[in-house]
Amino acid sequence: MIRVSDTTDAPEDEAPQPDELREGLVARLSEILGDALVATEILPGKDLWVRVRNDAWAAAAEAVRYTLGARYFCFLSAIDWMPSPYGRYLDAEVDTILNPPEPKEPEPMVPGVTGGDTRLQVFARVTNVREHWGITLKADVASDDDPRIGTWTKVYAGADWHEREAWEMFGITFDGHPDLRHIYLPSEFEGHPLRKDFPLLARVVKPWPGIVDVEPFPDTGEGDEQSAEAGSGEGGAATEESGS
Amino acid sequence: MTAVTDRQKLAYIAQQAADARVNVELETEGMTLNLGPQHPATHGTLRIIARLDGEQVISAEPVMGYMHRGYEKLAEVRTYAQVTTLINRIDWLGSFANEVPFILAAEQLMGVEAPPRAKWIRTMLFEMARVANIGLFLGEMGLQVGAVTPAFYAFRDREFVLNQIEAVTGGRFHPNFDRIGGVKDDLPKGWIDETKAVMAKMRDFCDLIEELLMGSEIFEARCRGIGVIPPDVALQYGLSGANLRASGVDWDLRRDANHGLLAYDDLDFEVWTHPDGDSFARFWVRLQEVRTATKLVDQLCDGLPSGPIMAKVPRIIKVPAGEAWVSTENPLGEMGYYVVSQGDLTPFRVKIRSASFNNVSIIPWLLRGVYVPDVITILGSLYFILGDIDR
Numbered sequence: 001m002i003r004v005s006d007t008t009d010a011p012e013d014e015a016p017q018p019d020e021l022r023e024g025l026v027a028r029l030s031e032i033l034g035d036a037l038v039a040t041e042i043l044p045g046k047d048l049w050v051r052v053r054n055d056a057w058a059a060a061a062e063a064v065r066y067t068l069g070a071r072y073f074c075f076l077s078a079i080d081w082m083p084s085p086y087g088r089y090l091d092a093e094v095d096t097i098l099n100p101p102e103p104k105e106p107e108p109m110v111p112g113v114t115g116g117d118t119r120l121q122v123f124a125r126v127t128n129v130r131e132h133w134g135i136t137l138k139a140d141v142a143s144d145d146d147p148r149i150g151t152w153t154k155v156y157a158g159a160d161w162h163e164r165e166a167w168e169m170f171g172i173t174f175d176g177h178p179d180l181r182h183i184y185l186p187s188e189f190e191g192h193p194l195r196k197d198f199p200l201l202a203r204v205v206k207p208w209p210g211i212v213d214v215e216p217f218p219d220t221g222e223g224d225e226q227s228a229e230a231g232s233g234e235g236g237a238a239t240e241e242s243g244s
Numbered sequence: 245m246t247a248v249t250d251r252q253k254l255a256y257i258a259q260q261a262a263d264a265r266v267n268v269e270l271e272t273e274g275m276t277l278n279l280g281p282q283h284p285a286t287h288g289t290l291r292i293i294a295r296l297d298g299e300q301v302i303s304a305e306p307v308m309g310y311m312h313r314g315y316e317k318l319a320e321v322r323t324y325a326q327v328t329t330l331i332n333r334i335d336w337l338g339s340f341a342n343e344v345p346f347i348l349a350a351e352q353l354m355g356v357e358a359p360p361r362a363k364w365i366r367t368m369l370f371e372m373a374r375v376a377n378i379g380l381f382l383g384e385m386g387l388q389v390g391a392v393t394p395a396f397y398a399f400r401d402r403e404f405v406l407n408q409i410e411a412v413t414g415g416r417f418h419p420n421f422d423r424i425g426g427v428k429d430d431l432p433k434g435w436i437d438e439t440k441a442v443m444a445k446m447r448d449f450c451d452l453i454e455e456l457l458m459g460s461e462i463f464e465a466r467c468r469g470i471g472v473i474p475p476d477v478a479l480q481y482g483l484s485g486a487n488l489r490a491s492g493v494d495w496d497l498r499r500d501a502n503h504g505l506l507a508y509d510d511l512d513f514e515v516w517t518h519p520d521g522d523s524f525a526r527f528w529v530r531l532q533e534v535r536t537a538t539k540l541v542d543q544l545c546d547g548l549p550s551g552p553i554m555a556k557v558p559r560i561i562k563v564p565a566g567e568a569w570v571s572t573e574n575p576l577g578e579m580g581y582y583v584v585s586q587g588d589l590t591p592f593r594v595k596i597r598s599a600s601f602n603n604v605s606i607i608p609w610l611l612r613g614v615y616v617p618d619v620i621t622i623l624g625s626l627y628f629i630l631g632d633i634d635r
């Protein structure tokens with residue numbers, strides 16, 4: 001298991017088994033890519049992560065497809081490592097409209113497996129269906145206003161739509177992609193939703209009120225019925241979502 | 245394999261001619277036909293803008309996003325249990341199957357393993373989701389080519405499976421039953437025998453479909469040789485599940501990449517492939533897969549181990565930091581979740597790899613030079629679910 005803080009209960013004598021298959025793959029990749037292969041991580045018996053330099057992204061695709069034989073294209077996407085300025089939870093303890101939270105210092109960015117220096121990272125997974133292994137490749141993308149990386153469409157035709165989605169959701173431009181345009185969102189949509197600084201629109205449209213005082217049911221009266229329903233509806237939704 | 249008919253020869257020649265023409269002509273010629281987003285043949289809100297030359301498609305472009313719910317964004321602010329509720333709704337016919345890879349990824353990060361009974365119950369519900377999902381496909385594939393009757397049989401017989409799933413989980417379509425560390429509840433009394441009876445009924449349903457549909461000349465003529473996908477193209481586009489196996493690629497995650505996550509290592513099952521790669525092959529492979537799934541459920545019912553259904557996990561689950569990728573052989577294909585955790589109650593990033601997204605990405609390539617009725621056949625045989633494409 002990949003863990004940043006290791007609190008394992010595993011017995012001490014369970015030395016990690018050498019994973020010959022994956023270590024062999026890493027060796028062959030580093031032969032081809034040289035120092036473009038920045039970091040690797042092996043989960044013995046299960047998985048392999050490899051991080052390559054930005055300019056070697058397309059070369060890495062060719063290496064895994066043609067030399068290593070991973071002809072099955074699983075997916076390609078991106079990660080935004082910036083901690084979300086809007087917080088990580090759905091519920092608020094206080095009413096954020098009446099008591100807006102203090103602006104906090106932005107939390108430090110913690111990169112994941114195989115590290116990384118930039119806010120945005122592209123990652124992709126390919127599988128070798130003959131030898132039954134898969135590999136996750138990652139690459140940094142410069143976090144300036146124009147994040148770019150090479151395209152995989154010349155190597156894996158299926159990367160076409162995945163790169164369109166990554167562009168749409170993160171704003172990463174794939175150099176050499178034939179047709180980079182919106183895939184899910186309307187063509188006039190502005191912004192890149194999966195970036196952490198893009199707020200969850202539902203929360204902007206209707207800010208989460210936090211804990212809501214449930215309106216008590218009126219004793220009688222038909223005129224009160226509608227407002228009672230509205231009040232209890234909102235209160236019901238609040239209490240539903242405040243449990244986890 | 246039957247002899248090559250004249251129709252197939254014509255289709256082949258027409259396809260070659262259309263390929264040649266596509267390279268030369270501008271796309272502004274011909275008629276633009278808009279299939280969808282509301283259309284009985286498109287399984288939901290898929291829109292295909294097809295440019296036609298007479299009856300033949302010159303280019304087809306799927307437009308998606310009518311059902312995009314932003315699950316990957318939503319998952320960043322929900323706890324793992326809440327995300328499980330969301331992801332039930334990705335592939336709404338094979339409901340339980342959506343939860344499994346996500347929960348397995350979270351368990352991999354936490355370092356817990358579900359107890360054997362939970363594993364077997366999970367696998368059982370997983371295979372029953374396959375029977376329900378692909379059982380419906382068998383019926384509605386007939387619907388795509390014009391045979392209306394099998395769809396009703398499929399819906400009726402699928403109800404038996406859904407009733408069994410409801411008896412365990414409380415939900416026919418959205419069970420929300422998987423938990424990190426195991427499953428939510430144990431099986432009710434008498435459920436095992438009922439399920440075996442239901443699986444026998446589903447096997448009868450498969451025989452019925454074989455007689456009704458596969459034996460029909462019309463069905464064969466509509467499906468054989470239509471939408472041929474060569475295996476290397478299928479691999480490049482990431483086609484998975486029956487689509488890949490119908491092109492001759494022998495790859496099944498249950499057999500080849502289980503890693504001990506589900507109970508398949510203790511079970512005996514066949515993996516079906518077909519060399520043709522056409523719509524008929526995809527139908528045939530799915531028919532055999534439903535039969536195999538019913539036999540798997542029988543095996544699981546017979547060999548179900550006793551014991552706890554939940555491992556020891558804390559009440560409030562904070563998943564340790566790390567990244568995990570788990571994918572399983574879902575009814576629609578390979579579905580996987582790449583879960584990035586930063587040691588919190590909520591995941592940091594969840595990438596949902598859905599089978600139908602890749603399956604549909606081949607449509608622009610596949611539909612060139614195809615006749616309009618065959619477009620419907622091909623879409624039906626690729627079998628995607630909109631919730632799976634759009635997430």
